[in-house]
Amino acid sequence: MKITENGKNTLINELKDFDLEQTLECGQCFRFYKLDKEEYVIVAKNKMLHIKQDENQLIFYNTSKEDVENIWINYFDLDRDYNEIKEYLLKKDNKLESAIKEKYGVRILNQDFHEVLISFIISQNKQIPQIKQVVKRISEQYGEYLGDVNGEKYYSFPNPEKLGEITEEAFREMKSGFRAPYLYDASQKLASGEINEELFANLNEEDGRELLKSIKGVGDKVANCVLLFGLGYRNAFPIDVWIKRIMEAIYFGKETSKEEIQKFASNHYGEYGGYAQQYLFCFGRDAKIGTKTDKKKKSDNKK
DNA sequence: TCCCAGGTAGATC
DNA sequence: GATCTACATGGG
Numbered sequence: 001m002k003i004t005e006n007g008k009n010t011l012i013n014e015l016k017d018f019d020l021e022q023t024l025e026c027g028q029c030f031r032f033y034k035l036d037k038e039e040y041v042i043v044a045k046n047k048m049l050h051i052k053q054d055e056n057q058l059i060f061y062n063t064s065k066e067d068v069e070n071i072w073i074n075y076f077d078l079d080r081d082y083n084e085i086k087e088y089l090l091k092k093d094n095k096l097e098s099a100i101k102e103k104y105g106v107r108i109l110n111q112d113f114h115e116v117l118i119s120f121i122i123s124q125n126k127q128i129p130q131i132k133q134v135v136k137r138i139s140e141q142y143g144e145y146l147g148d149v150n151g152e153k154y155y156s157f158p159n160p161e162k163l164g165e166i167t168e169e170a171f172r173e174m175k176s177g178f179r180a181p182y183l184y185d186a187s188q189k190l191a192s193g194e195i196n197e198e199l200f201a202n203l204n205e206e207d208g209r210e211l212l213k214s215i216k217g218v219g220d221k222v223a224n225c226v227l228l229f230g231l232g233y234r235n236a237f238p239i240d241v242w243i244k245r246i247m248e249a250i251y252f253g254k255e256t257s258k259e260e261i262q263k264f265a266s267n268h269y270g271e272y273g274g275y276a277q278q279y280l281f282c283f284g285r286d287a288k289i290g291t292k293t294d295k296k297k298k299s300d301n302k303k
Numbered sequence: 304t305c306c307c308a309g310g311t312a313g314a315t316c
Numbered sequence: 317g318a319t320c321t322a323c324a325t326g327g328g
Contacts, residue, residue, distance in 0.1 A: 028309095120309080123309055124308090124310035125307090125310055125323080126326090127307085127308045127309085127326080129326090130325075134325095177324030178311095216312080217310085217312080219312085222309090222311085239309095240309040240310080241307095241308080243309080281309075
């Protein structure tokens, strides 16, 4: 991986194990806007980033080398050896082989804790495009203007202090539905500092999860997403409808409780549970594994 | 019209 | 404890 400046832009060359589209479009973040193939505007870390991938090169438009080195390398998790992760997982069994091959370029983003918490509270019982809509509304109304690309304006996700100003009613008006009281509770706890990132420094996965679950509307699944995507707990293994279906299809062959899947994942994948989950989620959701469409396809094939 | 969505809280047994 | 259901909103 080599970083060079090119006028106003900064380039990273010799990328390995990275694909921008796969990383953004696999449901871990919600502030990305597609401009073209492998070209996006991303809002994160209080910044707006116009970025494009061209084979093994990443182009950061209007971005300094300092920002790439200090912010974006970490955000995209580019300073981690994913080859080692893949080898570890493939050594466990061959079930992950097609997922890792197909989704070779997925990385787990290092996002801001408060944004992940709010975003995944919204995510419950909602589809990804709709989650994006609500997060966008919150940002437009309570975030700061960051700039525009092609005439489209972009706003930061509000910081914890600003989140504390949003009433339950206001959350409802932004179409968060029944999640409004949950969002209000989380925002108040973030603003007051009752819940803050530093608290997790001395907590293991289990204790961290319990702390998160003290927030209304945060259960096991949302807590695990926050641990994995916002707090760096790479062993967290969120189980949603997709992961449940996928795990049942490739490991169990029958309907299996979340508790049982959780135990299995913890024993089987260990410290790399989060990566396994992400490869499986991206791959399985694309292939619609375990859904009606998938089952129909299989029965059609038998004919 | 009905069903489902990266679930969770509260009720009921 | 394990299951059942209501919860807003939007799209297929």
